Amino acid sequence: MDLLEAVTLSKKCFAPYVSPFLDTITLARVARDLGFNGNVISKVIKGRQMVALTGYPGLRRIFTGTLYSSRNAKIINMAIGAMGITKMATKGGVLTICLTVPLSVLECYLNDKTAWYHLGGNIGAELIKVGTSSLMGAITGIAFVGGSTFFACPPIGVAIGITVFVGLTLDYLDARYRLTEKLIALLKDLPDEADKAAAATGQGVCNALRSGGLGMGGWTHIRP
Amino acid sequence: MNNKLRHVVILFFDVLCIVMLWIFYHDFKTTLANIDNQVDILRFSNRAGFFIVGIILPLMHLLIIIEQLWPDFIRKFEKYKKPVNNCIMGFVFALIIGGFIISSWLQYRAESAGYEYCRYISGTSALAKTLVYTNGAKLCEDLSAKARTERLGGQKAPSYPLSLGH
Numbered sequence: 001m002d003l004l005e006a007v008t009l010s011k012k013c014f015a016p017y018v019s020p021f022l023d024t025i026t027l028a029r030v031a032r033d034l035g036f037n038g039n040v041i042s043k044v045i046k047g048r049q050m051v052a053l054t055g056y057p058g059l060r061r062i063f064t065g066t067l068y069s070s071r072n073a074k075i076i077n078m079a080i081g082a083m084g085i086t087k088m089a090t091k092g093g094v095l096t097i098c099l100t101v102p103l104s105v106l107e108c109y110l111n112d113k114t115a116w117y118h119l120g121g122n123i124g125a126e127l128i129k130v131g132t133s134s135l136m137g138a139i140t141g142i143a144f145v146g147g148s149t150f151f152a153c154p155p156i157g158v159a160i161g162i163t164v165f166v167g168l169t170l171d172y173l174d175a176r177y178r179l180t181e182k183l184i185a186l187l188k189d190l191p192d193e194a195d196k197a198a199a200a201t202g203q204g205v206c207n208a209l210r211s212g213g214l215g216m217g218g219w220t221h222i223r224p
Numbered sequence: 225m226n227n228k229l230r231h232v233v234i235l236f237f238d239v240l241c242i243v244m245l246w247i248f249y250h251d252f253k254t255t256l257a258n259i260d261n262q263v264d265i266l267r268f269s270n271r272a273g274f275f276i277v278g279i280i281l282p283l284m285h286l287l288i289i290i291e292q293l294w295p296d297f298i299r300k301f302e303k304y305k306k307p308v309n310n311c312i313m314g315f316v317f318a319l320i321i322g323g324f325i326i327s328s329w330l331q332y333r334a335e336s337a338g339y340e341y342c343r344y345i346s347g348t349s350a351l352a353k354t355l356v357y358t359n360g361a362k363l364c365e366d367l368s369a370k371a372r373t374e375r376l377g378g379q380k381a382p383s384y385p386l387s388l389g390h
Contacts, residue, residue, distance in 0.1 A: 012353075113372075136237070139233055140233065140234065140237050140281075143229075143230045143233040143234050144230075144234070144284075154284065158281070158284070161277070161280070161281070162237060162281070165241070165244075165274075165275075165277065165278055166240075168271055168274055168275070168352055169240070169244050169275075171269070171271070171352040172244070172247075172269050172271075172272065172275075172352065175267075175269055175347055175352070175354035
């Protein structure tokens with residue numbers, strides 16, 4: 001396996017699954033501490049948003065109390081309540097982007113057969129997918145907070161599930177309607193369109209972009 | 225988030241899950257029909273089976289609605305909470321495993337019908353891979369050469385061996 005294959009493998013098989021894996025660990029820790037039959041109830045007490053935990057506090061390792069503020073660090077870190085879910089989704093999205101984007105850049109740099117528009121199109125598509133799926137996961141998780149008293153940890157589970165589900169859906173729709181390829185084609189035609197729009201002023205930049213069209217090596221040397 | 229908005233948001237995702245399940249069912253049926261009819265090119269996702277997991281969300285929403293509208297009815301089942309929760313967890317795991325089995329079975333079915341996996345034109349995105357199977361290696365070579373030419377911006381593709389198979 002050469003370096004390019006290793007980078008591609010990391011990008012495809014490792015980077016997208018890190019965040020759901022870490023979130024699943026959080027879910028497992030919460031489920032182990034509260035039990036599948038324990039429950040989290042949101043309450044407003046004296047104007048403050050609180051989180052009440054059912055079950056026996058003496059048997060728990062993480063949540064040793066019964067009533068916490070919704071802004072409590074332990075509650076937020078364990079993705080309980082609306083703020084916890086929001087933080088979990090934001091952290092997951094940022095982590096995925098931080099892993100995917102550098103690997104995409106490295107992959108394009110190592111691959112001589114890709115152009116700058118492939119890099120732009122792929123990163124743009126990945127960012128849209130990751131951002132949308134994280135946002136959707138967070139919204140659904142928040143919607144589930146306090147929704148049911150029958151389940152133990154549905155908001156975290158639902159947030160993780162919906163994030164992965166929306167990611168898969170966007171991938172599926174992308175493959176079905178070839179949206180990334182269309183975005184790449186759009187970026188490829190961008191210099192020509194820019195030439196038409198501003199023939200006199202933008203010519204230098206567009207020619208430079210076109211000259212670096214093939215190979216990331218060419219792309220990196222077009223800077224003035 | 226107030227109660228009405230909560231239900232509207234969850235309803236939106238319920239519809240998304242059901243629509244994706246329907247699209248998956250439709251594509252699954254079409255792919256099987258294409259395999260039977262020995263169509264030249266097969267294109268399907270290796271994670272398509274996981275859309276069956278989406279059925280969980282509408283079911284959970286239904287339970288929440290029942291709990292809010294008829295709390296007494298749910299209270300009757302309070303003593304069965306633990307086995308019901310365990311059954312739900314088991315059902316979720318069964319659906320995830322089912323997703324794996326369906327996806328793998330579709331690939332197995334295509335390969336056993338004589339199709340060849342065409343690696344070069346199979347696309348890979350963040351979470352899934354679009355598998356392309358062709359009816360014969362020659363077609364795969366032609367499609368790969370065409371794709372390579374397009375990727376090189378219209379220049380003639382170099383004549384190194386094509387990567388076929390897994």
